[in-house]
Amino acid sequence: MATQHEIRALLARPRSLLALFAGILAPLFVFGSLAEDVWAREGFAWDLPLLRLVHARATPTLDTTMLFFTRVGAPLPMIAFVGVILLALLARRRWHAAAFFALAVGGAAGLNVVAKLVFQRARPALWPSLVTETDYGFPSGHAMGSLAVVAALVLLLRGTRWRWPLLAIGGAFVAAVGLSRVYLGVHYPSDILAGWCASLAWVAGVWLLLRAAPWSRWRARTAGNDGARRPRARSATNGAKRSIDARGVGR
Numbered sequence: 001m002a003t004q005h006e007i008r009a010l011l012a013r014p015r016s017l018l019a020l021f022a023g024i025l026a027p028l029f030v031f032g033s034l035a036e037d038v039w040a041r042e043g044f045a046w047d048l049p050l051l052r053l054v055h056a057r058a059t060p061t062l063d064t065t066m067l068f069f070t071r072v073g074a075p076l077p078m079i080a081f082v083g084v085i086l087l088a089l090l091a092r093r094r095w096h097a098a099a100f101f102a103l104a105v106g107g108a109a110g111l112n113v114v115a116k117l118v119f120q121r122a123r124p125a126l127w128p129s130l131v132t133e134t135d136y137g138f139p140s141g142h143a144m145g146s147l148a149v150v151a152a153l154v155l156l157l158r159g160t161r162w163r164w165p166l167l168a169i170g171g172a173f174v175a176a177v178g179l180s181r182v183y184l185g186v187h188y189p190s191d192i193l194a195g196w197c198a199s200l201a202w203v204a205g206v207w208l209l210l211r212a213a214p215w216s217r218w219r220a221r222t223a224g225n226d227g228a229r230r231p232r233a234r235s236a237t238n239g240a241k242r243s244i245d246a247r248g249v250g251r
Helices: 005-009 014-040 045-053 060-072 077-091 097-120 141-156 163-185 188-209 215-224 229-250
Strands: none
Touching: 014 097, 014 188, 045 163, 045 188, 060 163, 077 141, 097 141, 097 188, 141 163, 141 188, 163 188, 163 229
8 A cells, every 4th residue: 555655745746636536536436427327227318319319320331430440349359459569568578567558458358347247237229230249238348448458558658759649549449439339239328438437447546556655666676677777787887897997907
């Protein structure tokens, strides 16, 4: 657990407070509000009108486009992509980054399975869909998985020039995957919103937890084992030896 000093340091940074609210507290509040009504089987007045509004604009071209995004955002393609990212991180000896990415994405997938079993919300059946889904609908697995991957990558690339392009492209991809599920009639809009909120809160929570004590010290130790730092240490040692030798020759 974080010490009192670290908690005070967190509260003293406005940007950290904003990240805490926007990344964890606000999404959790929205998800909790949605989950409460789903648990009570009350439903939402805006779900069906939005479903019908999106379906009313269906065309053969949109059918093809939405099928593409829903298939790219499906579990198997996403698992393959996550595997490639993990292999790249491990090849570069970025152990802490790989651990965070695996925990963020894998944890979001696990939470989705558990949440669906807990809430057991049936999927909409307003018209024949182009895809077949047999499990429960709340929260959306496509929404949780796609957002978890993009959010984790954005956090890993923070402070680099790739962060904003990834945020723009990844955000558009997440939105397209979520829209495709509503367009195809296999999710209520509230399923998508709940999936996004739950995933964002989970990824942000994992990130902040791993950066807090004692995880920050764990991260420093693993980063210290990075092979990239060893040549620098050897170079400094060799430089010190050369300096000593030079003083000895001068004498």
